[in-house]
Every structure is written in structure tokens, then in C-alpha cells.
Amino acid sequence: MSHPSVSITCICCGRQGPHQARRLIVACYSHHRTHGTLNRYPRAPRAELWIPTTPKGRRTLARYAELIAAHVSPTRIQWELSLSERQRQRYAAAYHHLQNQQDRSAA
Structure with missing residues (x-):
């Protein structure tokens, strides 16, 4: 899930930047998407099912x-x-x- 306002450390290049998807910053995501290599970076696992507890x-x-x-x-x-x-x-x-x-x- 993309959160443009969240800054992450990219798993591709190690730089800090805005999160795009797959734990990649925008520049690396765009590069891998263009070159067809996004499969190197699997999608993050989905969060567990939310059940209200309060x-x-x-x-x-x-x-x-x-x-x-x-x-x-x-x-x-x-x-x-x-x-x-x-x-x-x-x-x-x-x-x-x-x-x-x-x-x-x-x-």
C-alpha cells in the first residue's frame, strides 16, 4: 500500500525517501516498473484481519x-x-x- 507522506529506507538502494510500494521509494519503484523487474521485490504481506477489541x-x-x-x-x-x-x-x-x-x- 502506498503512503506518499511516509519516509522509508528503500530496500533497493538504501536511501531515504517517500514510500511508493513494495518497500521501494518512488524513484526505484519507477525504475523497476519500467524495466520489468518489480518481481525482485515482493509485495509486503497483508496485515492480519482486524477484529475490534475495545x-x-x-x-x-x-x-x-x-x-x-x-x-x-x-x-x-x-x-x-x-x-x-x-x-x-x-x-x-x-x-x-x-x-x-x-x-x-x-x-
């Missing part, structure tokens, strides 16, 4: 589950819970993960 997060997840059960649209859920689009996606992933775990334990 009381507020658990309450929000419970409310998210209620709204899903009531067939409320994702846009409405986002508005109802005052979430950003990314936060709503995280709650959706956590909800589906927990649902899958419950389904597997019930089987």
Missing part, C-alpha cells in the same frame, strides 16, 4: 450485525455508524470472519 468497537460491530440482519445498505450503515468507507470495510470483514467461525463451530 468496548466501543465491539458495540459498533454488534450494531453493524443488527443493521446487516435488517438488510440495510452499506452506504446507510456507514452513515448510521459514522464510519469512513475503509472503517465500514473493516467492520464488514470482521463480521464475515466471525460469522464464518460461528458457522464452522456449529457444523
Whole structure:
């Protein structure tokens, strides 16, 4: 994931600079992309699944589950819970993960 405002040490050249992707600074990423050598630098592993652990997060997840059960649209859920689009996606992933775990334990 690209974070242009984050300064990193490039794994290609060792210089400090703005992060582009694959732990490469912009100049090195552009060079390797142009020359077709990005495969030398694998993508960083994805972060683990986020599950809310705070009381507020658990309450929000419970409310998210209620709204899903009531067939409320994702846009409405986002508005109802005052979430950003990314936060709503995280709650959706956590909800589906927990649902899958419950389904597997019930089987």
C-alpha cells in the first residue's frame, strides 16, 4: 500500500525517501516498473484481519450485525455508524470472519 507522506529506507538502494510500494521509494519503484523487474521485490504481506477489541468497537460491530440482519445498505450503515468507507470495510470483514467461525463451530 502506498503512503506518499511516509519516509522509508528503500530496500533497493538504501536511501531515504517517500514510500511508493513494495518497500521501494518512488524513484526505484519507477525504475523497476519500467524495466520489468518489480518481481525482485515482493509485495509486503497483508496485515492480519482486524477484529475490534475495545468496548466501543465491539458495540459498533454488534450494531453493524443488527443493521446487516435488517438488510440495510452499506452506504446507510456507514452513515448510521459514522464510519469512513475503509472503517465500514473493516467492520464488514470482521463480521464475515466471525460469522464464518460461528458457522464452522456449529457444523
